[in-house]
Amino acid sequence: MATIITHPIVPIAAAYLIGREKVSPKLMFVACVASIVPDADVIAFRFDIPYGDQYGHRGFTHSISFAVLMGVIATFFSSYFNTSKVICYAMVFIGCVSHGVLDAFTNGGYGIAFFWPITVERYFFPWQPIEVSPIGVARFLSPRGLEVLISELWTVWLPALAVIFWMKRKSSKA
Numbered sequence: 555m556a557t558i559i560t561h562p563i564v565p566i567a568a569a570y571l572i573g574r575e576k577v578s579p580k581l582m583f584v585a586c587v588a589s590i591v592p593d594a595d596v597i598a599f600r601f602d603i604p605y606g607d608q609y610g611h612r613g614f615t616h617s618i619s620f621a622v623l624m625g626v627i628a629t630f631f632s633s634y635f636n637t638s639k640v641i642c643y644a645m646v647f648i649g650c651v652s653h654g655v656l657d658a659f660t661n662g663g664y665g666i667a668f669f670w671p672i673t674v675e676r677y678f679f680p681w682q683p684i685e686v687s688p689i690g691v692a693r694f695l696s697p698r699g700l701e702v703l704i705s706e707l708w709t710v711w712l713p714a715l716a717v718i719f720w721m722k723r724k725s726s727k728a
């Protein structure tokens with residue numbers, strides 16, 4: 555995984571691209587949650603499900619189909635989120651699918667089962683600039699954790715913040 559604090563910046567940047575006023579705080583929150591939900595699969599380790607299994611870490615919860623499913627479920631709550639079904643779908647889908655995408659840019663662990671259930675094959679991008687995050691809080695609070703954060707700062711935070719500031723400037727001029 556990339557870290558739990560980095561995944562949500564993607565749906566936040568997406569909200570600015572879509573139009574911040576169209577995305578209610580509730581929907582923004584759920585999209586941020588959707589961006590970290592795929593890592594709930596680390597529970598598989600507890601059940602002795604191997605990392606490489608389709609139900610293991612970076613398995614089905616990191617797939618595109620899982621993100622589609624999350625997006626579809628979100629559309630049923632569009633009135634609760636005070637927005638259209640399309641925006642509900644887009645925000646939750648982007649939040650969830652971006653998780654696997656960021657993970658595929660990391661330089662450790664196993665690849666991502668993007669195309670589950672069609673194939674259980676694991677994929678990485680050819681370019682892996684993000685230091686893989688250690689699993690577990692203790693190991694995260696270490697020099698290694700800092701290295702991870704610095705790599706995420708350059709590769710994820712800066713581009714995302716650039717999008718947010720750019721869109722803010724555009725909307726304040728309009």
Ligand SMILES: [Zn+2]
Pocket residue numbers: 555556592593612616653654657
């Ligand atoms: Zn992950």
